Amino acid sequence: MDVSALMFYFFAFLIVAMAVATVATPHPIYSALYLAGTMVLLAFVFIGLGAQFIGGVQLVVYAGAVMVLFVMVLMLFDLQREVQKVTAHFGQLLLKLGGASAIAGTLVGAITMSSPMVLTRPGSPGESAPVISTLDLSRMLFTEYLLAFEVLGLLLLVVAIGVVSVARMKGGTHAQS
Amino acid sequence: MLNPEATLRSLLDVGLDHYLVLSALLFVIGMVGVLIRKNIIVMLMGVELMLNAVNLTFVAFAHFAGNANGLVMTFFVMVIAAAEAGVGLAIAVAVFKRFKAVNIEFFENLKG
Numbered sequence: 504m505d506v507s508a509l510m511f512y513f514f515a516f517l518i519v520a521m522a523v524a525t526v527a528t529p530h531p532i533y534s535a536l537y538l539a540g541t542m543v544l545l546a547f548v549f550i551g552l553g554a555q556f557i558g559g560v561q562l563v564v565y566a567g568a569v570m571v572l573f574v575m576v577l578m579l580f581d582l583q584r585e586v587q588k589v590t591a592h593f594g595q596l597l598l599k600l601g602g603a604s605a606i607a608g609t610l611v612g613a614i615t616m617s618s619p620m621v622l623t624r625p626g627s628p629g630e631s632a633p634v635i636s637t638l639d640l641s642r643m644l645f646t647e648y649l650l651a652f653e654v655l656g657l658l659l660l661v662v663a664i665g666v667v668s669v670a671r672m673k674g675g676t677h678a679q680s
Numbered sequence: 681m682l683n684p685e686a687t688l689r690s691l692l693d694v695g696l697d698h699y700l701v702l703s704a705l706l707f708v709i710g711m712v713g714v715l716i717r718k719n720i721i722v723m724l725m726g727v728e729l730m731l732n733a734v735n736l737t738f739v740a741f742a743h744f745a746g747n748a749n750g751l752v753m754t755f756f757v758m759v760i761a762a763a764e765a766g767v768g769l770a771i772a773v774a775v776f777k778r779f780k781a782v783n784i785e786f787f788e789n790l791k792g
Contacts, residue, residue, distance in 0.1 A: 526712055526717065535721075535725065548736065554739045621696070632744055670774060
């Protein structure tokens with residue numbers, strides 16, 4: 504077992520543990536912190552996969568902006584107690600968990616059974632994949648996907664205006680007011 | 681499963697499948713979060729977890745296929761997910777102002 508396999512299993516175990524903690528813990532603030540931890544660990548996995556720019560963007564945008572936004576909104580609500588954290592009926596809960604397990608089993612089974620058939624790149628199976636860099640990503644982003652890139656900027660502008668207008672309605676934000 | 685040595689070797693030789701299985705597990709955990717939790721903010725967190733799982737799939741394929749299109753798609757997904765998280769939280773704030781609660785049981789009916 505080499506170092507990269509060990510690192511993969513270490514990060515994979517921690518990521519799954521923190522994801523389950525996100526979903527299972529009753530306090531929403533702890534949930535947000537576990538999710539931030541999951542995203543930071545995922546950024547490390549991205550860097551290990553050779554996507555350093557994407558790992559950096561994950562850290563800055565997801566763990567640094569989106570999760571901070573979640574925590575700020577939770578602080579704004581100032582919830583004193585959670586009335587009902589999970590689905591009430593035990594039968595419904597069992598049905599949901601059973602359905603999710605069935606989907607998980609189907610996905611994992613499909614992945615493992617189709618792995619010898621997956622052709623990820625043209626060419627002989629012996630050669631290793633070309634190493635991609637941030638330069639390749641940026642070249643594609645500014646030549647092939649330029650329209651999508653610009654439209655994304657426009658989308659961000661529209662979303663910023665929309666968010667401010669939706670959250671601007673009258674009313675107090677404290678749970679006790 | 682019949683050959684323990686082959687199973688152990690396939691477990692130790694970390695390849696594309698391992699990342700895909702991790703991504704599938706993360707996706708299902710996020711889906712479970714959306715299904716069983718009743719706090720609207722935690723449901724949004726489950727959606728973010730699902731989007732992160734999809735990002736992991738794209739980055740894994742980009743690495744093992746040597747194709748940078750996966751990274752471009754990841755970038756776009758990240759931008760859209762951040763925007764969608766902002767919009768979802770703005771809606772949650774507006775709903776909280778109206779109903780003084782974030783538990784979805786209190787606004788299950790569309791009439792408000």
